[in-house]
Amino acid sequence: MDMKGYSVSSTTNHRNKPFFAASIHTTKQQLTRPQKIHSFKLASFSYYYSIPMLLPSLVLLLLLVPSVHSNSTYHIATNNSFTPFLRLKRIRQHLSKINKPPLKTIQSPDGDLIDCVLSHQQPAFDHPNLKGQKPLEPPERPKGYEENNDNVTESFFHQLWTHSGESCPQGTIPIRRTTEQDILRSSSIRRFGRKPRGVRRDSTASGHEHAVVFVNGEQYYGAKASINVWAPIVTDQYEFSLSQIWVIGGSFDNNLNTIEAGWQVSPELYGDNYPRFFTYWTTDAYQTTGCYNLLCSGFVQTNNRIAIGAAINPRSAYNGRQFDIGIMVWKDPKHGHWWLEFGSGLLVGYWPAFLFSHLRSHANMVQFGGEIVNSRSRGYHTGTQMGSGHFAEEGFRKAAYFRNLQVVDWDNNLLPLSNIHQLADHSNCYDIREGTNHVWGTYFYYGGPGRNVRCP
Known part of the structure; x- marks a missing residue:
């Protein structure tokens, strides 16, 4: 080919x-x-952005701190402990804005996840001047x-994610999924x-x-x-x-x-x-x-x-x-x-x-x-x-x-x-x-x- x-x-x-x-x-x-790669469908993004099961236990433990420490100690403990959680929450809120629900996801051999997102749901259409619009015809x-x-x-440019032979369906666009690690860097x-x-x-x-x-x-x-x-x-x-x-x-x-x-x-x-x-x-x-x-x-x-x-x-x-x-x-x-x-x-x-x-x-x-x-x-x-x-x-x-x-x-x-x-x-x-x-x-x-x- x-x-x-x-x-x-x-x-x-x-x-x-x-x-x-x-x-x-x-x-x-x-x-x-x-390497052999696979595609799979995602019914929801909630899995990727849900807080790990361990966090409720940690929060409960922190809430118990004031029962054994003075007020001043309590303030220091909660400020230091909750800062990473608040940052993680803000990161996940940001991810929910830029990562749109896909119809299909393709695993790339370099570790990327490529989401096939409906064209009219891509990030561009979050802009107030584009809401409700659809992509224009070619000029x-x-x-x-x-x-x-x-x-x-039939022209096709090779990117690593295409090597499996998988592609995004008509009416969607491929978007590299942004991860927590991407933002943390x-x-x-x-x-x-x-x-x-x-x-x-x-x-x-x-x-x-x-x-x-x-x-x-x-x-x-x-x-x-x-x-x-x-x-x-x-x-x-x-x-x-x-x-x-x-x-x-x-x-x-x-x-x-x-x-x-x-x-x-x-x-x-x-x-x-x-x-x-x-x-x-x-x-x-x-x-x-x-x-x-x-x-x-x-x-x-x-x-x-x-x-x-x-x-x-x-x-x-x-x-x-x-x-x-x-x-x-x-x-x-x-x-x-x-x-x-x-x-x-x-x-x-x-x-x-x-x-x-x-x-x-x-x-x-x-x-x-x-x-x-x-x-x-x-x-x-x-x-x-x-x-x-x-x-x-x-x-x-x-x-x-x-x-x-x-x-x-x-x-x-x-x-x-x-x-x-x-x-x-x-x-x-x-x-x-x-x-x-x-x-x-x-x-x-x-x-x-x-x-x-x-x-x-």
Whole structure:
């Protein structure tokens, strides 16, 4: 069975020459055989969020404390003892909001549970402006868009949860279930699923470092690229490494609007080091609005084959086979919503226009590239890798790449980039090299190992 929606670059006899890379398809037989997995139906979510049977006994024991201690001692005991219970209660209340009752649940070999939720019951429709509505029909794609030769309706991008052959029924969407452990890894319930505040493209004050190319100075209505997929090492639980497209409106202060999509490795968010397909949005520079994936009301998913936040497989290997994913974000000229396409022609869903202020009309910047968090938790620069963990100069099959970079103009045309800018916050840690040829169009290599002799 052909793998559709995933591009593989072949390099026979043309080492380090991207323009000789041919886009082909691999097969399931070439993937690592997953363990046997099963799907099962859940009649109710109450089991997952009920308080364990042990808790009533503990509560009873605590209530007996004042009979043997003074009032002051009693207050101290109850405050200290009940704090974890109150936090657990708040976590379960939050989980009940974002985890919707599924028609079917699929066990992924990486430990994820993928819930098949009725489309109109997904988190997006908790938003006051969307209550009672249903997902919209697909929009017109940009002019100049070239579909893969595969039948788009049969295209399928491999994520680990699909390896059992199970899928979500029509009328539902797959959602990665959020667990108590996911939230407990976060700094707080309120910040769970959100990027740290103060993230700026042109500053590393917040510990974020970038290697990107960007265009600005015009009005942009979308962006498209193929992004090479790797599994970079992230050395600290509270750091991440990602590769993505940013569609940006406003300025880098409190009114920043962004739409973001790509892949990321985030131990804090997912509890492992798998690269995962993700989305993000914000309207106030990551302060209070927006979130990753479907962890808040906002993004409306329309596809029953892609689970946002689920692990990607296969990944690229150093000096071996290369894999990349197609990402396109563009503004529907008719309704003004921002749509997301993944792989070869798979529409994932859309961000409603009303979510935004500046992006309600257009973007004034588009950015492509990598980002990491450098927490300096050990007192020196992080060893978290960007891309493949190798510098841009190593080239094809060794350094990570973006290829076929394009933007969408006011008339819904896909166009090549012009007036391109490069930015590497710390080029001794992570760098970038841009180029153009007749097969890859505008492309670049980027990334690095982080801490090294030139990056102390």
